[in-house]
Amino acid sequence: MAENTVEGTASPTRRNVLRIEDLAIDYRQGFGRTFRAVQGITLDIAPGETVGLVGESGSGKSTIGNAVLGLQPPAEGSVQVLGEDVALRGRRSHEPGPVQVVLQNPYRAFNPFKSIAWSLLEPLTAAGGGAKPGRDGLVSAALAGVGLDPSYARRYPRELSGGQLQRVAIARSLISDPALIVCDEPVSSLDASVCGQVLNLLTAKQRERELAYLFISHDMNVVRLMCDRVYVLYRGRIVEQGSTEKVFADPQHEYTRKLIAAIPDRAESLRQRAANAV
Ligand code: ADP
Numbered sequence: 722m723a724e725n726t727v728e729g730t731a732s733p734t735r736r737n738v739l740r741i742e743d744l745a746i747d748y749r750q751g752f753g754r755t756f757r758a759v760q761g762i763t764l765d766i767a768p769g770e771t772v773g774l775v776g777e778s779g780s781g782k783s784t785i786g787n788a789v790l791g792l793q794p795p796a797e798g799s800v801q802v803l804g805e806d807v808a809l810r811g812r813r814s815h816e817p818g819p820v821q822v823v824l825q826n827p828y829r830a831f832n833p834f835k836s837i838a839w840s841l842l843e844p845l846t847a848a849g850g851g852a853k854p855g856r857d858g859l860v861s862a863a864l865a866g867v868g869l870d871p872s873y874a875r876r877y878p879r880e881l882s883g884g885q886l887q888r889v890a891i892a893r894s895l896i897s898d899p900a901l902i903v904c905d906e907p908v909s910s911l912d913a914s915v916c917g918q919v920l921n922l923l924t925a926k927q928r929e930r931e932l933a934y935l936f937i938s939h940d941m942n943v944v945r946l947m948c949d950r951v952y953v954l955y956r957g958r959i960v961e962q963g964s965t966e967k968v969f970a971d972p973q974h975e976y977t978r979k980l981i982a983a984i985p986d987r988a989e990s991l992r993q994r995a996a997n998a999v
């Protein structure tokens with residue numbers, strides 16, 4: 722475990738948006754056997770912060786993201802959002818939750834038979850609001866907020882490019898005014914040319930409100946660009962954490978060093994692309 726935990730931890734005087742404590746998640750394997758995917762996970766996020774969760778494929782990143790969304794019950798430990806246990810909240814509330822999600826593949830994240838307008842409003846309607854008149858304005862504003870023309874409301878997912886559909890995914894995640902968005906590999910399936918634009922959009926939306934991101938990625942360049950702090954996950958355990966600057970400049974764990982050494986030298990080009998993107 723790295724020594725830079727105190728330096729890298731959010732100020733305890735600010736109330737955490739997310740607090741994960743000693744979390745373990747098990748998957749059932751049949752015949753009564755279970756597989757422990759993650760173990761001993763302790764992680765916090767302050768309002769307005771972007772916290773990276775990095776690690777190779779299969780290290781348990783999405784498992785933790787799903788636990789934050791209330792989709793995976795803890796085998797041990799707890800997940801609290803705004804001071805409330807995620808598992809308990811899901812059972813009693815009919816309002817859209819304070820945590821939303823943006824996934825890797827936008828085409829899989831949308832119902833292909835539903836219009837963009839329908840999908841955009843889904844977090845509200847799924848929470849029991851029903852389709853209400855007067856929501857057209859909400860849809861137009863949501864689309865405009867991510868740089869898309871209101872006419873996209875009538876289109877279907879297949880009629881949009883990957884980058885455009887990921888913009889809609891971001892608009893959908895924002896429509897219920899969440900405190901935290903789990904971004905699970907949000908640009909990993911996009912062309913390099915639109916990747917910077919989508920990252921810029923996430924940053925811009927964060928500045929408009931005190932939005933926090935749990936930013937899951939295997940791409941160290943993207944993490945370096947986006948995150949205030951980083952947790953490094955290796956085989957289901959956090960092996961290192963700290964400010965992005967510190968972890969990249971002075972990695973303590975051998976696995977972190979390997980991840981950084983394996984970075985293709987395109988950090989600068991990514992930064993430039995983000996700077997040039999509208
Ligand atoms: P990552 O997102 O870092 O690629 P995951 O959280 O998806 O990793 O997976 C972590 C581990 O848990 C992997 O070994 C994976 O095979 C296993 N796993 C993930 N989802 C399930 C599931 N629904 N059932 C059983 N095992 C799973």
Ligand code: MG
Pocket residue numbers: 782783784905
């Ligand atoms: Mg994953």
